[in-house]
Amino acid sequence: MIQEITAKQLNAKRFIEDRVREIREAVGDGTAINALSGGVDSSTVTMLGHRALGGRLRSVFIDNAIMREGEPARVQAIFKKLGVTVEIIDARAEFLNALKGVTDPELKREAITQTFYRHVFGRLVRESGSKFLLQGTILTDVDETVAGIKRQHNVFEQLGIDPQTAFGYRILEPLIQLRKDGVRKVGQALGLPAETFKRMPFPGPALSARVIGEATAERIDTVRRATTVLERVLKGVKAFQTMAILHEDRVTGMRDNKRDFGQQIEVRCWDSVDARKAAPTKLPYKTLEKLAKAILSEVPGVVSVTYNIAPKPPSTMEAV
């Protein structure tokens, strides 16, 4: 049974000292490895691990080809300022290959998870010689899964590490007693910049979840460009989450005064408190016009832009 520490109970300074000591004791004179996504949890765990182990923690950022524009360099730069070296692993070809021909959203998720754990990160762990994995698991992640040893066993299996040889490997989860608000406090105390906390939630399958149908390199690039435009135009807008979705349906457009088929981008912008219910943000038409114009002129192949007007439920936040 994991003992929860609420954000209210949390003394961030003491928490950091305790976890740093525990990590040092566990790793001894060994080395550790962790995968950084740039999100709050993995960023906080990277800072904690770095404070405990310094150069004996290898932090890798895996470029899976389905990220927002400039994401790997952006995350690397944030940590460089904090004195932490982050290694970018270019695994784009491997992920795109795993997504080839996959149209079902569940199978996309599965392909990405498999490629991440079993292939790319699993290989890094096995080759690194590190026996300690630092993970940003928080209490909310544990709530819905089986706690304890079974869960850790599953992680090794996911990584393609045989339970026999897994002997000696250990997973360290210094944030496991916290929930999101607690992690934020710890992250701030560790010096993480505001943009780490302000970034909107992004789904695990990232931009591949924003492509209806097959997520090819070209189609991911289209939705990535639309996402960049969207985030620029909606910068001042207070919304719970915004997203650009590339449809598979082709619609008619005009190119050089001639009918021609093109692509459609759907924009969703959500007002929500806790993501359980959500309503489309009432963006002024001036903003919608600006948004449509920018997407149509800056994203090649797009001839149509729509704005979601359905609430959740019966819609969901993401399209797939």
Added chain:
Amino acid sequence: MIQEITAKQLNAKRFIEDRVREIREAVGDGTAINALSGGVDSSTVTMLGHRALGGRLRSVFIDNAIMREGEPARVQAIFKKLGVTVEIIDARAEFLNALKGVTDPELKREAITQTFYRHVFGRLVRESGSKFLLQGTILTDVDETVAGIKRQHNVFEQLGIDPQTAFGYRILEPLIQLRKDGVRKVGQALGLPAETFKRMPFPGPALSARVIGEATAERIDTVRRATTVLERVLKGVKAFQTMAILHEDRVTGMRDNKRDFGQQIEVRCWDSVDARKAAPTKLPYKTLEKLAKAILSEVPGVVSVTYNIAPKPPSTMEAV
């Protein structure tokens, strides 16, 4: 060379007298037939023909399965009030069969045109024994095609009437010197009600053009229901054209608190002067909310509704 009569030059009363006399002289004691769509042109020609020939004109309304809800009965009722009997021909199965497996918009148009002329209306003409076809061709229709005999020859060919046996058949086009505004004047003078002129333009392939992908009976029914809801909710809105489009892409929705795939309806509402350029109508969010709510609750299988925010160009008014 066809001599244009502009709406300004037009004396509707005199025009009607002249055309009625010509139709009578041409048909003599024979019979004529015409296909009524409910649009301004075919409605006006039906009234002219009826005035000239009374019961010797057979007016048919072909139900092609891709019409708005209640359309055949609505048109029939309008003419009944004017003392004109309109025969409804149920050709739904034939049209749906021709649309089976067809996803390309051009091929859909072609399938509908072929089914209409060569099969359904062609068969009616051939079996009716009538040698005179009344058509609502207007000058604008002729502008883009080859005028005169070649054009008439094409009509017979389209109808599956061999040019050899076509000898004796004659096409009467009493509106051919007019453009739309002239036809409206004549139609009003003939007693056609305001709703005939107020109805929004509807594309030739009708609701099959509002279905992305295959236009099955079920999918046409879905977009028909959405169209009914849309026209009801937007009744007071001044717009050039409104439409509900059923997408082929499936999106995630919630049913009984569980994730489930559903369909998406895209709403387009256009402001335009002449259809060459158009902008999305700035509908109040209150209206958009009402619209989304009504579509989501009244149209089975729909979990998502979007509103078009792209102008024409680069978009077009219709989606396919």
